Amino acid sequence: MPGDASATLAVSTVIFALRREADSELATVWLPLVRRIREPYEGCWALPGGPLRSDEDLAVAAARTLNETTGLTPRYLEQLYAFGDVGRSAGGRVVSIVYWALVRSEEAEQASVGENVRWFAADDLPPLAFDHNLIVEYALWRLRNKMEYSRIAHAFLGETFTLAQLREVHEAVLGRALDPANFRRGIEASNAVVATDEVLLGTRHRPPRLYRYDSAIDLADQGPLPRLNDRPLIAPQQHLNDEGKNA
Amino acid sequence: MPGDASATLAVSTVIFALRREADSELATVWLPLVRRIREPYEGCWALPGGPLRSDEDLAVAAARTLNETTGLTPRYLEQLYAFGDVGRSAGGRVVSIVYWALVRSEEAEQASVGENVRWFAADDLPPLAFDHNLIVEYALWRLRNKMEYSRIAHAFLGETFTLAQLREVHEAVLGRALDPANFRRGIEASNAVVATDEVLLGTRHRPPRLYRYDSAIDLADQGPLPRLNDRPLIAPQQHLNDEGKNA
DNA sequence: TCAAAAGTGTTAGACGTACACCCATGG
DNA sequence: CCATGGGTGTACGTCTAACACTTTTGA
Numbered sequence: 383m384p385g386d387a388s389a390t391l392a393v394s395t396v397i398f399a400l401r402r403e404a405d406s407e408l409a410t411v412w413l414p415l416v417r418r419i420r421e422p423y424e425g426c427w428a429l430p431g432g433p434l435r436s437d438e439d440l441a442v443a444a445a446r447t448l449n450e451t452t453g454l455t456p457r458y459l460e461q462l463y464a465f466g467d468v469g470r471s472a473g474g475r476v477v478s479i480v481y482w483a484l485v486r487s488e489e490a491e492q493a494s495v496g497e498n499v500r501w502f503a504a505d506d507l508p509p510l511a512f513d514h515n516l517i518v519e520y521a522l523w524r525l526r527n528k529m530e531y532s533r534i535a536h537a538f539l540g541e542t543f544t545l546a547q548l549r550e551v552h553e554a555v556l557g558r559a560l561d562p563a564n565f566r567r568g569i570e571a572s573n574a575v576v577a578t579d580e581v582l583l584g585t586r587h588r589p590p591r592l593y594r595y596d597s598a599i600d601l602a603d604q605g606p607l608p609r610l611n612d613r614p615l616i617a618p619q620q621h622l623n624d625e626g627k628n629a
Numbered sequence: 630m631p632g633d634a635s636a637t638l639a640v641s642t643v644i645f646a647l648r649r650e651a652d653s654e655l656a657t658v659w660l661p662l663v664r665r666i667r668e669p670y671e672g673c674w675a676l677p678g679g680p681l682r683s684d685e686d687l688a689v690a691a692a693r694t695l696n697e698t699t700g701l702t703p704r705y706l707e708q709l710y711a712f713g714d715v716g717r718s719a720g721g722r723v724v725s726i727v728y729w730a731l732v733r734s735e736e737a738e739q740a741s742v743g744e745n746v747r748w749f750a751a752d753d754l755p756p757l758a759f760d761h762n763l764i765v766e767y768a769l770w771r772l773r774n775k776m777e778y779s780r781i782a783h784a785f786l787g788e789t790f791t792l793a794q795l796r797e798v799h800e801a802v803l804g805r806a807l808d809p810a811n812f813r814r815g816i817e818a819s820n821a822v823v824a825t826d827e828v829l830l831g832t833r834h835r836p837p838r839l840y841r842y843d844s845a846i847d848l849a850d851q852g853p854l855p856r857l858n859d860r861p862l863i864a865p866q867q868h869l870n871d872e873g874k875n876a
Numbered sequence: 877t878c879a880a881a882a883g884t885g886t887t888a889g890a891c892g893t894a895c896a897c898c899c900a901t902g903g
Numbered sequence: 904c905c906a907t908g909g910g911t912g913t914a915c916g917t918c919t920a921a922c923a924c925t926t927t928t929g930a
Contacts, residue, residue, distance in 0.1 A: 389681060391636055391724060434636060436722055440713040463854070464711040464726045466687040475683055477638060479711045479724070516853060523852035546881080564920065566883070587881040588927035605770035606763060607710070793908080811893065813910070834907040835900040 389466070389475040393443040394431030394514075396462065396482040396521040397452060398504070399490030400538050400554050409554040411504040411525070412490070413518065414452055419498065422473050423511035427500070429518070431478065441610050444481035452493045456483035457537035458601050459610055462521055470513050478512075482521040484537035529555045532602040533574045536595050544582055544590040545569060574599055636713070636722040640690040641678030641761075643709065643729040643768040644699060645751070646737035647785050647801050656801040658751040658772070659737070660765065661699055666745065669720050670758030674747070676765070678725065688857050691728035699740045703730035704784035705848050706857055709768055717760050725759075729768040731784035776802045779849035780821045783842050791829055791837040792816060821846055 402409040415427040430451035434443050441459060448456055459481055466477035485493075495501065502508075504522055507515060528534055535551040549565045569575055576596050581589035600609060649656040662674040677698035681690050688706060695703055706728055713724035732740075742748065749755075751769055754762060775781055782798040796812045816822055823843050828836035847856055 389638055389683065391638055434713070434724070436636060437715060439715055440711065440724070461710060463708060464687065466681070466726065468684060468686055477681070477687070477726070479713065479726075519853040527852075544882090561920070561922085562881085563883075563885090563922085568919090584929090585881075586929045587879075588883085588929090590882060605774075606766040791909090808893070808895085809908085810895085810910075810912090815892090831902090832908075833902045835902095835909045837909055 389477045391434045392431055392476055392478045393434050393440060393447065394429040394478050394480045394517070395444045395448050395459075396429060396480065396518055397448055397454075397456075397485060398482065398521070398525060399485050399493075399501075400487045400551060401490070401501070401503075402487075409487070409550060411522065411555060412501045413504050414493070414495075414499055414501050415507075415510070416451060417498040417500075418511055422471070426511040427502070427508060428511035429480070429514050430499075431480075434479075440479055441481065444483065448483055448485075451499055452485065452490070454485045454489050454493055457486055458484040458534050460602065460604070462517070462524060465513060465517060472512075478517075480517055480521075482524065484525075484534060486540060487538050488540065526555055526557075528602060533572075533595075533599065534601050536574070537601060542578060542580070542592040542594050544592060545575075546590060548575070548593070636724050638681045639678055639723055639725045640681050640687060640694065641676040641725050641727045641764070642691045642695050642706075643676060643727065643765055644695055644703075644732060645729065645768070645772060646732050646740075646748075647734040647798060648737070648748070648750075649734075656734070656797060658769065658802060659748045660751050661740070661742075661746055661748050662754075662757070663698060664745040664747075665758055669718070673758040674749070674755060675758035676727070676761050677746075678727075681726075687726055688728065691730065695730055695732075698746055699732065699737070701732045701736050701740055704733055705731040705781050707849065707851070709764070709771060712760060712764065719759075727764055727768075729771065731772075731781060733787065734785050735787065773802055773804075775849060780819075780842075780846065781848050783821070784848060789825060789827070789839040789841050791839060792822075793837060795822070795840070 397413050399412050400409045401412040414430065416430050418424050418426050418428050430447045432443075432447055434440065438446070440461070444461075445456055445459060448454065448459075460483075462480045462482045464477060464479045466475075468475060470476070490501075493501075504518065507518060509515065510518070525534075529552060535548060535555070538551045539547060545566055546562070548569065549560055549562060552565070553560055574596060575593045578592045578594050580592045582592055583589050604610075644660050646659050647656045648659045661677065663677050665671050665673050665675050677694045679690075679694055681687065685693065687708070692703055692706060695701065695706075707730075709727045709729045711724060711726045713722075715722060717723070737748075740748075751765065754765060756762065757765070772781075776799060782795060782802070785798045786794060792813055793809070795816065796807055796809060799812070800807055821843060822840045825839045825841050827839045829839055830836050851857075
């Protein structure tokens with residue numbers, strides 16, 4: 383066995399945020415893409431990513447390209463899949479290890495958008511480079527699946543939030559309305575969230591109570607895999623979320 | 630960006646089979662390991678695998694090393710995870726794309742076991758090379774999780790089987806006894822299985838009916854990912870399972 | 877006082893679990 | 904006939920979806 387891996391190794395990331403359309407009621411899922419500036423697929427939109435550096439972990443590479451693209455720090459980051467079929471690249475074998483990430487909606491609003499970076503509605507994408515349409519589709523499938531049995535919806539929200547806001551996140555991702563009463567009971571029963579003694583003022587109705595994450599509970603069960611969110615993924619720059627409590 | 634991936638790319642596979650202990654009632658999960666014949670970790674047991682060849686897909690590489698190790702064809706094969714942290718290899722960066730596979734129990738009984746290949750009980754492993762203990766642990770977690778909401782148990786069985794045999798598979802993987810009556814109803818309601826008009830004779834009680842897979846139903850929902858089992862993973866040798874029907 | 881959303885209560889059906897019971901075969 | 908697992912019936916507790924209803928604010 384001559385033991386040389388004749389394939390390029392790259393890391394890409396599907397970055398999700400929620401965006402409320404100007405007119406519409408429901409928020410929808412959006413993601414940033416970058417325009418390719420070289421062959422193959424020059425001019426096409428593609429997932430942000432790049433070659434793996436020899437001194438960084440896979441998840442760190444994903445967080446780095448995410449940051450380079452959007453200027454943001456991921457609130458949630460999980461490996462999606464390794465795509466490596468022979469024919470997928472057209473011009474040299476490339477194995478892409480793809481992550482998917484969630485960023486806060488408000489931060490995403492003011493995220494940098496250059497000439498070659500643009501946000502798209504996830505369910506209305508143009509034809510992308512390589513097999514990236516399939517990859518986004520798969521990432522969306524995982525996001526929707528995981529929403530049902532984990533707490534990743536919190537990753538889209540700020541420090542405190544109302545149950546209606548949390549419900550809107552679920553509704554946007556799942557694409558259907560949920561019963562407010564039953565949703566409240568479900569969340570309360572899960573203990574994923576703790577009530578603060580504050581309420582949100584300024585509405586034109588009864589002020590809703592504000593809630594906070596229970597930081598002792600992880601956003602998603604990854605099984606025996608070491609949890610990513612326990613350590614910072616990129617070098618401390620501005621203000622990271624660095625609450626390292628455990629139960 | 631100097632764009633060269635300075636990491637070796639390898640594919641490994643966690644291969645599961647069920648084995649009934651001579652005395653015990655319950656079957657348990659077993660897997661084959663190979664002894665390393667070179668540094669690092671020379672002499673240690675490790676997952677079967679090897680470098681990725683430039684002309685084969687990732688899943689094909691997994692099926693190939695599985696076949697080279699056990700002489701078997703996987704009944705189920707799924708990508709598990711890509712492990713690529715900087716410090717995991719000790720002597721050169723290695724990114725391992727790991728698959729997990731299920732093989733039929735009877736075939737595994739008579740599988741080739743050379744000097745450097747041995748089967749181990751999955752819950753009683755020695756310290757393995759690299760981070761392979763963690764990998765096996767994660768694969769087991771996935772197997773148990775997936776057993777609850779998919780039909781992968783069928784992969785352990787032959788062409789026809791009784792519901793008691795199918796229940797034994799579930800019990801072995803989940804590690805607890807299941808109510809025969811409720812299990813029957815659950816399986817029947819899922820339509821995963823169709824009754825044949827044959828029964829299994831030779832027992833010392835009422836002969837149980839034999840069942841067959843519904844080949845229109847995939848073993849597990851992989852979402853939008855192309856299904857592996859639709860095409861043969863290794864070149865046709867002896868007698869592959871080649872029923873390519875669809876609903 | 878009214879509209880609107882927050883928040884609570886109640887009910888009917890689905891579903892999971894436990895277990896009693898009959899059925900059919902080998903010995 | 905009897906032991907044994909195959910196979911059926913049934914009842915009970917829990918969970919879920921639907922929706923009526925009360926509460927509390929801004930306007």
